[in-house]
Amino acid sequence: MSEIFVPGVPGLAFDDHHMPYLQGARCTACDARFPSTRQSCAACGQRRSMEAWRLPTEGTLRSYSIVHRSYPGIAVPFVSAIISLAGGLALKGRLEGVAPTPEALVFGLPVNIIFSPTDHRDTQGNRYMAYHFQPVQSV
Amino acid sequence: MSDVYIVGIDMSRFGRVPDATATSLAVEASWLALDDAGVSPLDLDAVYAGNLLTPGCYLGLEVLRQIGQTGIPTHHVKNACATGSTAIRDAWMAIKAGVYDLVLCVGAEKMEKGVIQLPSVGMPTEGVIGSGTMPSVFAELGMDHARQYGTTFEQFAKVAVKNHHHATFNPKAMYRMETPLDEVMAADMIAYPNTKLMCSANVDGAAAAILASEARVQQLGLMDRAIRIRASALASAPYAIDSALPGVNSATQRAAAQAYKMAGVGPQDLDLVELHDCFATAELLHYENLGLCAAGEAGRLIDAGDTAMGGRIPVNLSGGLLSKGHPTSATGIANMAEIALHLRGMAGARQVEGARLGLAHVVGLVGEAGAVSTVHILERA
Numbered sequence: 001m002s003e004i005f006v007p008g009v010p011g012l013a014f015d016d017h018h019m020p021y022l023q024g025a026r027c028t029a030c031d032a033r034f035p036s037t038r039q040s041c042a043a044c045g046q047r048r049s050m051e052a053w054r055l056p057t058e059g060t061l062r063s064y065s066i067v068h069r070s071y072p073g074i075a076v077p078f079v080s081a082i083i084s085l086a087g088g089l090a091l092k093g094r095l096e097g098v099a100p101t102p103e104a105l106v107f108g109l110p111v112n113i114i115f116s117p118t119d120h121r122d123t124q125g126n127r128y129m130a131y132h133f134q135p136v137q138s139v
Numbered sequence: 140m141s142d143v144y145i146v147g148i149d150m151s152r153f154g155r156v157p158d159a160t161a162t163s164l165a166v167e168a169s170w171l172a173l174d175d176a177g178v179s180p181l182d183l184d185a186v187y188a189g190n191l192l193t194p195g196c197y198l199g200l201e202v203l204r205q206i207g208q209t210g211i212p213t214h215h216v217k218n219a220c221a222t223g224s225t226a227i228r229d230a231w232m233a234i235k236a237g238v239y240d241l242v243l244c245v246g247a248e249k250m251e252k253g254v255i256q257l258p259s260v261g262m263p264t265e266g267v268i269g270s271g272t273m274p275s276v277f278a279e280l281g282m283d284h285a286r287q288y289g290t291t292f293e294q295f296a297k298v299a300v301k302n303h304h305h306a307t308f309n310p311k312a313m314y315r316m317e318t319p320l321d322e323v324m325a326a327d328m329i330a331y332p333n334t335k336l337m338c339s340a341n342v343d344g345a346a347a348a349i350l351a352s353e354a355r356v357q358q359l360g361l362m363d364r365a366i367r368i369r370a371s372a373l374a375s376a377p378y379a380i381d382s383a384l385p386g387v388n389s390a391t392q393r394a395a396a397q398a399y400k401m402a403g404v405g406p407q408d409l410d411l412v413e414l415h416d417c418f419a420t421a422e423l424l425h426y427e428n429l430g431l432c433a434a435g436e437a438g439r440l441i442d443a444g445d446t447a448m449g450g451r452i453p454v455n456l457s458g459g460l461l462s463k464g465h466p467t468s469a470t471g472i473a474n475m476a477e478i479a480l481h482l483r484g485m486a487g488a489r490q491v492e493g494a495r496l497g498l499a500h501v502v503g504l505v506g507e508a509g510a511v512s513t514v515h516i517l518e519r520a
Contacts, residue, residue: 035382069327069328094268
């Protein structure tokens with residue numbers, strides 16, 4: 001029996017091969033994009049115009065904070081990053097694989113969105129799946 | 140429609156007040172404002188009250204129970220950190236509409252120390268999906284400015300140096316101490332580039348104001364001490380594709396544009412500004428959002444000392460949220476109390492000489508749900 005994973009963040013979905021991806025929404029009336037589902041379009045007010053849209057899997061570092069004080073029990077420091085995806089959408093996540101220093105964090109750094117299970121479980125004991133960012137490895 | 144005036148306004152001394160409750164602080168501030176106007180609770184037509192953090196608190200009813208249960212309407216307002224300023228705006232609208240003539244607005248908060256922890260639904264995302272703490276969110280907004288314009292850690296830190304210096308002249312501020320630049324930059328890092336001295340202080344406090352219609356001001360003979368509300372604007376952040384960075388800038392820009400249009404003035408006409416420096420990074424963004432300088436010029440504005448006491452356009456002479464303190468629901472009214480002091484020539488050592496026009500700005504941020512902003516322009520009547 002393989003372990004059952006459940007989405008830990010809005011928009012995280014699993015495809016037919018049980019592979020996680022981020023599902024946003026797109027408005028068929030005005031082409032506005034959203035990083036997760038919406039009931040109706042927050043850009044143009046259309047109802048019944050939202051369709052699922054699969055987010056890209058890479059982006060570039062737009063902004064960040066190096067977090068030294070978080071909620072009790074959360075290991076610090078870590079990098080809270082905002083990345084830009086193709087088309088201008090922004091996504092927040094934890095950036096790993098880069099030293100948490102201003103010198104190491106270069107704006108525009110290309111990153112991949114990596115899906116990974118978290119240490120958190122839901123009330124049924126299923127593990128939450130989430131994502132983080134990793135620099136694109138140059139070969 | 141009638142102009143609307145502030146005829147009484149004041150605040151409790153911000154700080155940690157272990158024995159106080161939100162209600163007791165609100166009562167203290169309400170009496171101060173009533174006495175400032177020289178009116179009685181029996182004269183009031185309505186109360187607009189705001190409190191966010193005391194569970195189950197209906198502050199307007201609680202206050203009336205302590206100062207006079209006269210049967211008047213109570214309105215309870217909730218708009219994140221813009222709760223107090225939204226109470227003022229709602230009262231302003233009701234007076235404009237001719238429904239009320241004399242209204243008490245009050246905001247009060249009793250706060251915990253440290254990082255405010257928001258409740259989560261589903262998986263706890265803090266530390267997994269980056270950070271949702273306010274110091275981090277405003278650090279990310281600041282670093283987005285740094286990416287575009289090269290704004291530096293040092294320039295952000297200078298905001299804290301300036302506002303702490305201003306607070307040394309304000310007996311109602313929480314922190315009254317000089318913090319030199321090296322001290323600010325070397326303080327405990329909370330969320331780079333915001334060090335501890337670049338984060339607003341969670342404090343206990345209340346602020347209250349008495350608003351009146353023009354007819355009521357004349358009738359009470361208070362025009363010589365009245366403050367005219369030249370503009371009252373409220374906006375929420377519009378849709379943006381990059382909402383992972385919340386619309387703090389866009390909400391402020393919208394509210395500011397409305398306010399300048401309503402007042403028929405521009406940023407060059409202002410004598411002083413109290414803006415929402417919840418974190419040092421935020422203050423520089425708002426220089427541009429409020430039109431105090433062009434886009435990308437905020438770093439140069441703080442370097443030149445233009446926004447310091449004695450500068451071209453002094454910002455946060457009260458000490459701001461960084462040092463005066465930030466009791467969320469009280470903040471929006473306390474900002475106006477500072478402007479009113481200057482317009483009346485009662486600000487003591489930090490007085491802007493001959494101040495005629497001031498702007499008070501607030502941002503309310505509710506995580507992913509969005510952001511709101513209020514901008515009020517006040518004038519010596």
